[in-house]
Amino acid sequence: MPRVIFDADHEQFRDAVRRFYQAEITPRVPRWREQGHVDRDAFRALGEQGYLMMWAGEEYGGAGLDDLRYEQIVCEENVRHGDPGFYSNLHSMIVAPYLAKLGTEEQRRRWLPPAVRGEKILAIAMTEPAAGSDLAGIKARAEERDDHWLLDGSKTYISNGMQADLIVVAARTVPDSRHGIGLFVVEAGMPGFSRGRRLHKLGLDAQDTAELFFDGVRVPKANVLGDPRLGFKYLAQFLATERLMTSVGSIAHAQVAFDLTLDFVKQRKAFGKPIGAFQNTRFKMAELRTALDAAQTLVDQGVLLANRQALSAAAASQIKLLATETENLVIDGCLQLHGGAGFMEEYRISRMYRDARVSRIFAGSNEIMKEIIGRGLGLDERTM
Structure with a gap:
């Protein structure tokens, strides 16, 4: 059955995306699946083409394309000519919107441009060993201090986990409330933050999936997204x-x-x-x-x-x-x-x-x- 949601501009865009994937991504896939992760420069390559976070405003380096069909096309061509384990879609459409819609202007200007360029890879950490679909069961906790939050806990099955530079972490901030959760941006290199083993999976061989650990991580208040009690x-x-x-x-x-x-x-x-x-x-x-x-x-x-x-x-x-x-x-x-x-x-x-x-x-x-x-x-x- 013919699809009727795309117009001529979308089809022209698809042709360009397809040629890019066939030339730059397809040849790399066998090695990615063998090594267990996508090369970092693949994100930068997409960023150079303008294929990451296309919805982001021009002031952040994006194209300002407020039309999800363009992101849909990139996702479809990645599946066909790239690999479903190349989670540029997670970066662009699942994690980045938290930064854009919940972040302050200072946070957006700090984090969005390098993410648009593919220089900083994004991940989100919700799942824990004892909390999957039940987000209210999260055990990781963050305690407020004078100028920071102290984050403790662990996360598992985190996509892009081994390579991510910015990770949105969900942690409990109100001990006596199931829904009292905050969202904190943890940056690679913060003391107390460590990555465990790369997890070996049934499929998605090229997808970097990991365990993450937070042992007294001092998260600056400038890295809190929105209200730290409304994360759920x-x-x-x-x-x-x-x-x-x-x-x-x-x-x-x-x-x-x-x-x-x-x-x-x-x-x-x-x-x-x-x-x-x-x-x-x-x-x-x-x-x-x-x-x-x-x-x-x-x-x-x-x-x-x-x-x-x-x-x-x-x-x-x-x-x-x-x-x-x-x-x-x-x-x-x-x-x-x-x-x-x-x-x-x-x-x-x-x-x-x-x-x-x-x-x-x-x-x-x-x-x-x-x-x-x-x-x-x-x-x-x-x-x-």
């Missing part, structure tokens, strides 16, 4: 965009898998004819095509809603639920159609199968998405 509210507010961008990447990933498989079934022969000529293959590909188009349409609608500042938490949860479930459904079906080849690491579909599994877990597990959607329908024990 801020996290809930920004999670809608995070879930939407996760969905953009997920459905793009599924589309690439479908395209690879369509080529494969046209070429691979069994019993003297292409396997695409068998009814089972035609029916399966028809099912996957229909599921893909339905999910893509919902994702695109979410992007348009976000452009109008009208994306609700429930709508974002619906989009994330459908997009990630569809991603896994499509890639599983595509691997099956590859037969034994699909189980071989040398085939991209095998790596995609591993990479896709986490999407139903991060940005809030799909079980939590169902809970949010259900509460939005008034199905809550507190109201029934």
